[in-house]
Amino acid sequence: QVQLVQSGAEVKKPGASVKVSCKASGYSFTNYAITWVRQAPGQGLEWMGWISAHSGDPYSTQKLQGRVTMGTDTSTGTAYMELRSLTDDDTAVYYCARRRLSFSGSGSLSFFDIWGQGTMVTVSS
Amino acid sequence: DIQMTQSPSSLSASVGDRVTITCRASQSISSFLNWYQQKPGKAPKLLIYAASSLQSGVPSRFSGSGSGTDFTLTISSLQPEDFATYYCQQSYSTPLTFGPGTKVDIK
Numbered sequence: 001q002v003q004l005v006q007s008g009a010e011v012k013k014p015g016a017s018v019k020v021s022c023k024a025s026g027y028s029f030t031n032y033a034i035t036w037v038r039q040a041p042g043q044g045l046e047w048m049g050w051i052s053a054h055s056g057d058p059y060s061t062q063k064l065q066g067r068v069t070m071g072t073d074t075s076t077g078t079a080y081m082e083l084r085s086l087t088d089d090d091t092a093v094y095y096c097a098r099r100r101l102s103f104s105g106s107g108s109l110s111f112f113d114i115w116g117q118g119t120m121v122t123v124s125s
Numbered sequence: 126d127i128q129m130t131q132s133p134s135s136l137s138a139s140v141g142d143r144v145t146i147t148c149r150a151s152q153s154i155s156s157f158l159n160w161y162q163q164k165p166g167k168a169p170k171l172l173i174y175a176a177s178s179l180q181s182g183v184p185s186r187f188s189g190s191g192s193g194t195d196f197t198l199t200i201s202s203l204q205p206e207d208f209a210t211y212y213c214q215q216s217y218s219t220p221l222t223f224g225p226g227t228k229v230d231i232k
Contacts, residue, residue, distance in 0.1 A: 045223040061220045102175045109175050110216040111159045115168035
């Protein structure tokens with residue numbers, strides 16, 4: 001079946017980096033983009049950006065630019081997200097999701113139809 | 126950035142109730158609005174995309190409406206498995222933004 005499986009929980013010290021992977025199966029990996037969303041404990045959802053699995057072109061929010069790298073490995077159907085210079089504020093569950101597009105006369109709308117199970121990243125000294 | 130607000134922030138309801146959640150955008154987003162359901166410890170689940178299109182496999186008791194700045198998610202007859210937090214999300218412009226969520230719990 002169509003699914004995204006993420007890597008396991010991580011505990012990091014402030015200033016360190018973390019890399020989360022997201023392995024796709026059950027669909028053609030390069031036909032879709034992968035997006036990343038995070039959720040701090042007890043908080044709402046924050047969109048981090050996305051990467052085209054076809055072209056490898058990434059987009060990340062201005063808030064995270066300079067600290068985040070998104071990439072893909074088309075040979076294994078895996079996307080990854082690396083976040084550097086971690087602080088306590090980066091403690092969160094990180095989700096990957098598949099981006100689909102819906103086309104209308106107004107343009108193309110993005111929505112996220114398949115989600116990974118989430119990866120807890122804890123930043124603590 | 127487009128700001129999304131939701132009301133109410135939480136509500137208590139009984140099985141069988143009709144529930145309506147409102148989402149408002151800080152500027153017009155046409156119909157570029159999606160709804161997700163999230164249960165504790167689980168990933169979000171897509172319910173509605175493009176304001177009113179029901180995602181495959183989602184029960185028909187869920188419906189969405191609206192355009193411009195004001196949107197609603199309606200659950201026509203609340204079921205036990207519907208107790209969760211609901212988020213709206215705009216896809217009109219980057220950065221994509223989510224509403225703060227509406228928690229639906231048991232009365």
